[in-house]
Amino acid sequence: MNAIEIHNLNKTYTTGTKALDDMTFTVNAGDFFGLLGANGAGKTTLIGILTGLVRTTSGTASIFDHDIITDPVHAKMSIGVVPQEFNFNIFEKVIDVLVTQAGYFGVPRKKALAKAERLLRDLDIWEKHNVPSRTLSGGMKRRLMIARALMHEPALLILDEPTAGVDIEMRRSMWKYLRELNNTGTTILLTTHNLEEAEQLCKNLAIIKQGRIIQQGSVSSLLSALEKRVYIISTAKGDEEITISKGGDLYALLQTYHARNIVVSDIRPKENRLEQLYMSLQ
Amino acid sequence: MKLPHYLISLQSIVRTEIIRFTRIWSQTLLPPVITQSLYFIIFGGFIGSQISDIKGVSYMAFLVPGLIMMGVINGAFQNVVSSVFGAKFMHSIEELLVSPTPNWVILFGYTLGGVLRGLLVGIIIFGVSAVFVHPQINHPWIVLLFALLTSTIFALGGFLNGIFAKKFDDVAIFPIFVLTPLTYFGGVFYSIDLLPSFWQTISKLNPILYIVDGFRYGFYSIADVPIFSSVIALLIFIVILSVINLTLLKKGVGMKQ
Ligand SMILES: Nc1ncnc2c1ncn2[C@@H]1O[C@H](COP(=O)(O)OP(=O)(O)O)[C@@H](O)[C@H]1O
Ligand SMILES: [Mg+2]
Numbered sequence: 282m283n284a285i286e287i288h289n290l291n292k293t294y295t296t297g298t299k300a301l302d303d304m305t306f307t308v309n310a311g312d313f314f315g316l317l318g319a320n321g322a323g324k325t326t327l328i329g330i331l332t333g334l335v336r337t338t339s340g341t342a343s344i345f346d347h348d349i350i351t352d353p354v355h356a357k358m359s360i361g362v363v364p365q366e367f368n369f370n371i372f373e374k375v376i377d378v379l380v381t382q383a384g385y386f387g388v389p390r391k392k393a394l395a396k397a398e399r400l401l402r403d404l405d406i407w408e409k410h411n412v413p414s415r416t417l418s419g420g421m422k423r424r425l426m427i428a429r430a431l432m433h434e435p436a437l438l439i440l441d442e443p444t445a446g447v448d449i450e451m452r453r454s455m456w457k458y459l460r461e462l463n464n465t466g467t468t469i470l471l472t473t474h475n476l477e478e479a480e481q482l483c484k485n486l487a488i489i490k491q492g493r494i495i496q497q498g499s500v501s502s503l504l505s506a507l508e509k510r511v512y513i514i515s516t517a518k519g520d521e522e523i524t525i526s527k528g529g530d531l532y533a534l535l536q537t538y539h540a541r542n543i544v545v546s547d548i549r550p551k552e553n554r555l556e557q558l559y560m561s562l563q
Numbered sequence: 564m565k566l567p568h569y570l571i572s573l574q575s576i577v578r579t580e581i582i583r584f585t586r587i588w589s590q591t592l593l594p595p596v597i598t599q600s601l602y603f604i605i606f607g608g609f610i611g612s613q614i615s616d617i618k619g620v621s622y623m624a625f626l627v628p629g630l631i632m633m634g635v636i637n638g639a640f641q642n643v644v645s646s647v648f649g650a651k652f653m654h655s656i657e658e659l660l661v662s663p664t665p666n667w668v669i670l671f672g673y674t675l676g677g678v679l680r681g682l683l684v685g686i687i688i689f690g691v692s693a694v695f696v697h698p699q700i701n702h703p704w705i706v707l708l709f710a711l712l713t714s715t716i717f718a719l720g721g722f723l724n725g726i727f728a729k730k731f732d733d734v735a736i737f738p739i740f741v742l743t744p745l746t747y748f749g750g751v752f753y754s755i756d757l758l759p760s761f762w763q764t765i766s767k768l769n770p771i772l773y774i775v776d777g778f779r780y781g782f783y784s785i786a787d788v789p790i791f792s793s794v795i796a797l798l799i800f801i802v803i804l805s806v807i808n809l810t811l812l813k814k815g816v817g818m819k820q
Contacts, residue, residue: 294820332661335820354663362661368654372586373579384575385662387568429658 282345284310284437284468285331290340292326292492300326302492303340308470308485310345310436313463315483315500316472323492324472325365328441332362344437358386361430365441365472367422371415375406375425378414379432386433393432400428404458420451427455437468444478456481480504514538515547522551572664573672580676584642591642591680592687595634599688602630603695606752617754618785624699627692628706628779629751632713634688636746636771639681639714640721640738643673647725648734656818666812670722670805677718678711685710699782705790706781712797713774717742719804726808726817745771755787770800 285308292301300323308314316324329335331342333353341348347355369378376397383393401407404424409417417425423443430438440459444452459482463469473479479486480500487497496503512531514521516538525531531548538545584591603626611622650656659669692698700706724737749771755763766772773793780786811817 329820333819334657334660336815354665357661357663360661364654364657366654368657370579370650370653370655370658372583373655377579377582381575381579382658382662384578385572385659385664387571387663389571390574 282310283307283343284312284345285314285342285470286346287327287342288340290327290330290342291338292323292330292335293338300492301330301338301340304489304492304494306487306494306497308468310468311463311466313460313469313482313484314471315479315486316470316489317474317476317479317486318472318489319474322489324489325441326492327489328362328364328439328470328472331439332360333357358433359436361433361435361438363423363426363430363438363440363443365445367426369414369422369425369429371413373414374411375401375414375417376410378425379429382429383432388433396432396434397428400431404428405454420447423447424455427458431462435467437470438462440469440471442472442474444473444475452478511551513547513549513551514545516543516545518543568663569665569668572662573668573675576659576664576669576672577675577679580642580646580673581679583646584676584680591638592684595638595684596687596691599630599634600691602626603692607695618756618783620783620785621696623696624783625754625779626752627689627696627698628782629749629775630692631685631688632709632771632775632778633746633751635681635685635710635714636717636742636774637738638684639677640717640724640742642680643677643718643721644724644728644734644737646676647673647722648728648731651725651728651818660818666809670719670808670812673722673725674715674718677721678714681714681718682710685714701784702781704781706778708794709774709778709781709797712794712801713778716797716800716804719801719808722808723804723811726811728817745769748772750775750787770796773797 285306287307288305290301290304291299293299302323304323304327316327318324326335330337331344331349333349333356337350341350343349344356344359347353347359349356373381376394379397379400380390380393383396384390388396397410398407401410404427406417406421406424406428409421414422414425427440427443430440438459443459444455447455456478459469459471469482471478471482483500485498486500486503487494488503489495511522511524514523523534525534535545535548603623607623607626611626614622616622617625647656650659689698720737724734728734748766749769750766755766755772758766767788773788773796776787777790777793780790
């Protein structure tokens with residue numbers, strides 16, 4: 282079963298901005314899927330649509346086979362979302378933020394209190410459970426939102442740039458936590474514009490630019506493609522494309538032409554689409 | 564989600580609302596006590612002593628139901644409009660919108676929050692009034708019915724205002740320019756019998772007149788207009804406001820992009 286299935290999804294805001302442009306992709310159950318893209322690429326819009334905060338212009342999306350428009354209750358039950366911006370009530374106590382959110386998902390109060398304690402302890406902010414949420418540090422607020430997303434034990438966790446503005450140590454511990462969560466069966470969709478994060482965490486990736494998926498595949502295949510260089514070599518017989526993996530020896534290659542008495546008149550790197558992408562993401 | 568889930572969700576919304584308005588009691592519960600006490604002292608005490616009884620009731624006693632209703636109306640309306648706007652402003656409304664909670668539960672929850680604050684304010688003002696005049700309630704059920712219907716209407720009105728509110732000013736416009744004038748002209752301070760017939764006719768276009776009048780009937784068995792038609796009118800208002808709110812919620816107006 283697919284955790285997420287998106288077909289020809291379009292979103293044009295009332296301002297006229299086309300944020301999603303005919304997007305189609307799927308995320309398998311159990312995957313740790315990364316959505317990589319620069320600011321303004323459309324990541325948050327896509328998450329908004331999946332979670333019911335943004336209306337679609339056209340196209341369909343489903344979560345574990347539940348269409349988000351025709352069966353929103355089941356679709357929403359399966360999702361826990363950690364948004365990009367803080368969006369809890371800053372006057373509420375930490376514990377109330379969690380228990381209230383669980384209540385919205387139908388989790389009884391007693392059960393929610395126990396679950397909240399477990400999550401806050403796991404995420405190392407239990408000592409703050411009784412303070413107003415506005416008094417937490419940035420990293421703690423982020424962890425509060427992760428805990429909140431997990432209160433109803435969703436099968437799919439969606440995180441929108443969860444480590445933006447989080448210090449390195451905290452980032453590593455969050456990565457560890459997410460990896461363990463994924464290992465125990467939770468499907469994860471994570472957006473980031475940080476390649477290291479994508480490489481560290483994700484199994485599969487889609488690179489999104491201006492609302493379109495421009496590249497997708499397993500992290501290893503995308504990365505190996507990134508590390509190859511393609512050269513165009515011109516000889517009397519015409520142009521020839523050759524690929525050299527990173528660390529490969531261009532000089533040794535030219536020697537083989539020489540040995541065959543072929544005169545190389547020009548050699549130039551072919552522009553590497555992925556590398557350009559990679560660069561444009563930084 | 565099944566019905567028990569919805570009830571848990573409803574409970575969460577209402578609980579959050581109660582925690583909110585009791586936490587900021589100095590902004591929600593204290594002001595009506597102070598203003599209404601001033602009305603009792605100045606209008607009821609200083610001025611009222613110069614005014615003859617209205618339909619056999621002392622002016623101070625005549626004021627009680629109207630002043631309570633003023634508090635109920637404002638309390639219910641303010642609670643919902645500021646809570647909905649606050650949730651939009653902080654984006655915490657998203658916690659509800661990403662959840663499977665259906666729109667009717669959201670509307671019901673916020674409305675109930677407003678009703679509870681309205682009733683609480685009403686009870687407090689009634690308590691204050693007992694300092695000034697011996698309490699008398701001839702028809703408790705009518706008093707309760709009018710308090711419930713009225714707070715429901717204005718809680719729903721507050722929700723509607725909250726949906727459209729984009730900035731803090733938008734929260735205050737309706738209460739200042741519509742609610743307050745209608746309340747003052749709604750027979751809180753006088754019986755419309757005292758007005759020339761032209762102004763009596765104009766006054767009858769004011770919905771708050773029926774509310775205050777019916778409520779006062781519950782206290783002293785005196786009324787300017789028939790109770791039954793007022794109740795029907797209030798029920799119709801509730802249905803209309805609910806339908807409008809639910810339609811807007813379904814469209815995501817003011818909430819979804
Ligand atoms: N509420 C909105 N109204 C109008 N345009 C928006 C809104 N939200 C986002 N956009 C625009 O849509 C595009 C995609 O934005 P977003 O989904 O936030 O991208 P990302 O999360 O990848 O940075 C951007 O051009 C952004 O300016
Ligand atoms: Mg974003």
